Amino acid sequence: MSARIIPTTDTPGAHEAGVIFFIDRALATFAKDDRKAYALGLPELQARVRELFPSIAKFSAATSEQQDQILQSLDDQSPGAGGRRSRRSTAAQTFFETVRVHTIMGFLIDPDSDKRGNRDGVGWKVIGREPEHMFRPPFGYYDKDYPGWQPNPPDTEKSKS
Numbered sequence: 397m398s399a400r401i402i403p404t405t406d407t408p409g410a411h412e413a414g415v416i417f418f419i420d421r422a423l424a425t426f427a428k429d430d431r432k433a434y435a436l437g438l439p440e441l442q443a444r445v446r447e448l449f450p451s452i453a454k455f456s457a458a459t460s461e462q463q464d465q466i467l468q469s470l471d472d473q474s475p476g477a478g479g480r481r482s483r484r485s486t487a488a489q490t491f492f493e494t495v496r497v498h499t500i501m502g503f504l505i506d507p508d509s510d511k512r513g514n515r516d517g518v519g520w521k522v523i524g525r526e527p528e529h530m531f532r533p534p535f536g537y538y539d540k541d542y543p544g545w546q547p548n549p550p551d552t553e554k555s556k557s
Contacts, residue, residue: 397441397455397463397467397495397499398410398411398415398416398419398495398498398499398502399411399415400460400463400464400467401467401495401496401499401500402415402499402500402503403460407521407522408518408519408521408522409503410499410502410503412515412516412518413502413503413513413514413515413518413519414502414512414513414514414515415498415499415502415503415513416502417502417512417513417515418498418501418502418505418511418512418513418514419495419498419499419502420512421511421512421513422498422501422502422511427498430494430498433490433491433494434491434494434495436490436491437490437491437492437494437495438491440491441455441466441470441491442454442455444466444469444470445458445466448462448465448466448469449462449466467492470491470492471492501513502514503518503519503522504519504520504523505519507519507520507527
């Protein structure tokens with residue numbers, strides 16, 4: 397599913413970024429609460445495969461185009477989607493939204509993290525983010541005791557007015 401949400405084109409996709417390893421790790425650690433969405437959603441996904449393509453046994457056996465159609469049918473049921481709602485299944489909605497969020501997280505996570513996503517920084521390369529531009533928190537009163545903190549010198553222009 398992740399490989400269809402962020403497909404490989406002329407740029408790397410979820411497959412190259414190792415998103416499935418990120419999702420696996422997430423469901424074992426910080427996203428344990430999302431296991432239920434997967435447990436309920438996977439059977440719903442397989443039911444949708446059989447509904448749309450009776451000759452196909454499972455999602456992974458479908459062609460890319462068929463997989464896109466299956467995922468689109470799940471997305472059409474998502475809250476706020478403009479498409480038709482052929483079946484109301486909270487599990488399918490929650491599952492698809494959860495997989496989509498996990499896919500994006502795994503594609504864009506800090507490649508130096510221990511979460512196993514964004515392998516070789518491919519997600520950052522796709523969006524043009526340079527790794528050397530890391531977030532640095534602003535210093536203020538709450539961290540004035542931090543060893544590396546130094547106050548800015550007063551602005552002489554403003555102090556004259």
